[in-house]
Amino acid sequence: MDLDLSGKTALVTGSTRGIGLATAKGLAAMGAEVVVNGRSEGPVAEAVEAVLNAAPGAVVHGQVADLGTAEGCATLIEAVPGVDILVNNMGIYGPKPFFEIEDADWQEMFDVNVMSGVRLTRHYLKDMLDTKDWGRVVFVSSESGIYIPKEMVHYGMSKSAQLVIARGAAEATKGTNVTVNSVLPGPTWVEAQHDRLTARAKAQGTTLEALTSTMFTERRPASLIQRYATPEEVANMICYVCSKASSATNGAALRVEGGIVTNPF
Known part of the structure; x- marks a missing residue:
């Protein structure tokens, strides 16, 4: 199984902690040059150090940008114009009864969880198809995209949207060595x-x-x-999908949610 990512550059959004940080560590250990992203300098610097400690000798960069805005996405793209691997991990969530979810809550959930991935994928996927003969895009969705949580319907909406976007984007990769997939974590014990x-x-x-x-x-x-689940257990699936070994997996929604979703298909 070829898990070597030497010579590849990976951008993991929202990677200062949790699943994102575990994924950055995993990709660095596989040989990738990794770009860690967060909204402020301190956590980004700490995450870069954590990745280097986990993968001594790795090449790791930190890039501060608030990807919940168009301006933040543009800042990141300007600083990192091209990558081989994009992991759309950044996201927010929070329980709130349906009748108390205000318009601003819906809009924020959509802007952060959905539009960040749309904007970055629109740029990096096109670059992969135009200038490279290989690439990986992974959306970190959730079992909540299928099993909609009644305690945070707006979060479930955003995760369902990611599944649709990832599948639609995968259609643009037909006949290439570029893939777009989703990974669906379940309840994960993050920091x-x-x-x-x-x-x-x-x-x-x-x-x-x-x-x-x-x-x-x-x-x-x-x-x-x-x-x-642990962040590392989820990251294992993400890192596999980013690897050369996953070359026949495209347009898929891969579950790592502990069996919560009972539909076998």
């Missing part, structure tokens, strides 16, 4: 999860332990692994 769940537990008048215990008995009972 910020403790604080997020603690705040949610407080708002619901319960404890962190009680809330965590109900994740797989009430909110996601169909999970077959009955636990949170």
Whole structure:
């Protein structure tokens, strides 16, 4: 299995922590030159150091840009005009009852989770097709794009949109060595999860332990692994799809969600 990415450049958006950081580390370990992205200097610098510690000798760059805006995407594209691998990982989420989701919430979710990937893919995918004979684009979607969470419908909307966009973009790659795929994580225990769940537990008048215990008995009972995935477990799938070994996988939505989605197709 050819997992060597020597000579390839990879851009991982939203890669200062969580799945994005784990993916940047994995791609660097596979030999890729990696561009780490975040919205502020401090976290980006820390992420670059973390990737270098995980993959000594790797070539790693940091690029600060707020990809939730057209201007931020343009800034990143100007600084990094071409890559071989684009991982559209950057995104936001947050539980909110449907009737309390205001227009601004819908718009922010769409701008950050959907339009960032649209803008970057529009540029980098075209460059891959025009100037390279190989390329990979990966959208980090979610099982929430299929199993729409009632506690954050606007998030589910954005993740469903990513699936459609990725499949549509893949149609432009027919007959080439460029692929576009989606990866669908499920509940993943990232660095910020403790604080997020603690705040949610407080708002619901319960404890962190009680809330965590109900994740797989009430909110996601169909999970077959009955636990949170680690960022590294999700990154393993992303890194595989970015590799040369995944050459026959295109236009696919690949699940790494622990079996929550019961539809076998």
